[in-house]
Amino acid sequence: MSLIEYLSAGAVYAICLLMPYLMFRVFYNNYYHDLRKFPGPLLATITDGYAGYHGLRRALPEATWKDHQVYGSVMRYGPNRLVFDTATALRDIYKNPRFTKSRVYLFSLAGPSPFIFNALDQDVHMRKRKMISPALSERSLRDFEPTMLESIDLFLKLIAASGSEPVNLTDRCRRLSMDVAVQLGFGCSLNLQTNHDHDFIFQGISIANYRINSYMNFPALSNLQLDLILKNTPMRAKWHNTVAKMVQARLSVGRDAKRDFYSFVMGNLEVDSDDIKHSELFAESLFFLSAAGDTISTSLAAMFFYLSRNPDCYQKLCNEVRSAFDSSTDIVGGVRLASCRYLRACINEALRMSPPIGGTLWRQVADEADSTPLIIDGHVIPAGTTVGVNIYSIHHNKRYFPDPFKYKPERWLSETFTDDQDDVGASEMAKAFSPFSIGVRSCAGKAMAYLEMSLLVAKTLYCFDFAEVPGPLGQVGTWKDKKFRASEFQTFDALTSRHDGPYLQFTSRDTFA
Numbered sequence: 001m002s003l004i005e006y007l008s009a010g011a012v013y014a015i016c017l018l019m020p021y022l023m024f025r026v027f028y029n030n031y032y033h034d035l036r037k038f039p040g041p042l043l044a045t046i047t048d049g050y051a052g053y054h055g056l057r058r059a060l061p062e063a064t065w066k067d068h069q070v071y072g073s074v075m076r077y078g079p080n081r082l083v084f085d086t087a088t089a090l091r092d093i094y095k096n097p098r099f100t101k102s103r104v105y106l107f108s109l110a111g112p113s114p115f116i117f118n119a120l121d122q123d124v125h126m127r128k129r130k131m132i133s134p135a136l137s138e139r140s141l142r143d144f145e146p147t148m149l150e151s152i153d154l155f156l157k158l159i160a161a162s163g164s165e166p167v168n169l170t171d172r173c174r175r176l177s178m179d180v181a182v183q184l185g186f187g188c189s190l191n192l193q194t195n196h197d198h199d200f201i202f203q204g205i206s207i208a209n210y211r212i213n214s215y216m217n218f219p220a221l222s223n224l225q226l227d228l229i230l231k232n233t234p235m236r237a238k239w240h241n242t243v244a245k246m247v248q249a250r251l252s253v254g255r256d257a258k259r260d261f262y263s264f265v266m267g268n269l270e271v272d273s274d275d276i277k278h279s280e281l282f283a284e285s286l287f288f289l290s291a292a293g294d295t296i297s298t299s300l301a302a303m304f305f306y307l308s309r310n311p312d313c314y315q316k317l318c319n320e321v322r323s324a325f326d327s328s329t330d331i332v333g334g335v336r337l338a339s340c341r342y343l344r345a346c347i348n349e350a351l352r353m354s355p356p357i358g359g360t361l362w363r364q365v366a367d368e369a370d371s372t373p374l375i376i377d378g379h380v381i382p383a384g385t386t387v388g389v390n391i392y393s394i395h396h397n398k399r400y401f402p403d404p405f406k407y408k409p410e411r412w413l414s415e416t417f418t419d420d421q422d423d424v425g426a427s428e429m430a431k432a433f434s435p436f437s438i439g440v441r442s443c444a445g446k447a448m449a450y451l452e453m454s455l456l457v458a459k460t461l462y463c464f465d466f467a468e469v470p471g472p473l474g475q476v477g478t479w480k481d482k483k484f485r486a487s488e489f490q491t492f493d494a495l496t497s498r499h500d501g502p503y504l505q506f507t508s509r510d511t512f513a
């Protein structure tokens, strides 16, 4: 027999052996399992590999949305996982103190110390949150704003310098937002906007997030020893070394030398281990950069995409911004910026359609001994189930957002609207809007994100006009799937999102100094 024949005979035997097992899994999971009454794709009922496959393609949010259209508002999306797309489920899960983050978050540990994102113990989390929140409060942001404005001014200068050349907004926005994150984190600059020496940071974060997202959705993958490769890439080493160096440099100048994230956490976080990379401080810093640097860039690029493709919205926003301020330097945080309601609506609509974190934030009951069933969206759920709401899917649920694939800032302008889900008067739509998630684990950087997005977009529109470029370059950033997503910005989800474009052409208005 040839090798091929051996192999194919082997494959046949393997299938013969596997078949009864698979049939058993299908049978058991669909007839006896506690979750048997919940509909879902057949493959997902027997293996996490179903979601895992879509996760590896960086297309899990879209797949989840599509499956919701077939199976309804609650679906079985793994043998032991349920995913929902309703506002009631959102509240029942993320505001329920019995839940904590699922054990799958532990895949995001970068060393021995948990950081705010993956601290499962509620007391540990609360301690960290109390320490980090003041660094991101409205008051700290006022202190930090002048530094943020310097980075934004550089962004504008670079755009002006590009003349009539098409500008790749993914590139510009991710450099800007990481620059700001580094400044806020460590009070120093890596000059990412003008210098490409540290570009490995972007690749390092991408690979790390891809790995984490794949394992979180398909835990069995973590047994394949892929970490030997994924945790040893040169990008990762360089990125960690750079952060370690910044941490060390920041430590050496003392707590009160700068008003940054550090000045709030230093002294409260454990640092005195032999290797700085094993410290709690390092773990938090690493997370801080990816949380703050990798999310805002998506919403900014998405906003440029939507504004350049929706001339009515573009015009309305220009009118609002250009009449609210007398010069570009006039544009700072405060009541006048807050009174730009159309601007806020445009931001929210971009966050809705292209949530920078579009996946399912998995939760589990905190106390493993707790076996009382839970009620989620009217369904009785066994206590051991892993549950979550998929952000992309709820944001495209037409029950809350008619015409979900249309960019319509107007939907956010109704009289009673508030984008604070906690407000008792919040509409159903506001309650379903959750780009920052809700509850105790919701985003700690929401105020900063809105400030940065508002300032950047308002200033850009004050100083420039922009339009999409003709030809193939103008198509960068659009989905090939024209059925639903002809007018949506293309994103590839892996915890946070990758994207490309849009390419735009800018013309200075004569007010730009």
Ligand code: HEM
Pocket: 116, 117, 129, 132, 136, 291, 292, 293, 295, 296, 299, 355, 356, 357, 361, 435, 436, 437, 440, 441, 442, 443, 444, 445, 446, 448, 449
């Ligand atoms: C548009 C921008 C942003 C979006 C859409 C966003 C979204 C989110 C989401 C959905 C979570 C919850 C994750 C989970 O449950 O697993 C989160 C957590 C977090 N985000 Fe953001 N984020 C943004 C910007 C920022 C910024 C600028 C910062 C910091 C300056 C930040 C800091 C954090 C922190 C510290 C957490 C962990 C909170 C906790 O567990 O208590 N985020 N973010």
Ligand SMILES: *[C@@H]1O[C@H](CO)[C@@H](O)[C@H](O)[C@H]1NC(C)=O
Pocket: 168, 170, 171, 476, 500, 501
């Ligand atoms: C736009 O910029 C991003 C980020 O730097 C890059 O990955 C992408 O390849 C660029 N797009 C094109 C078409 O060159």
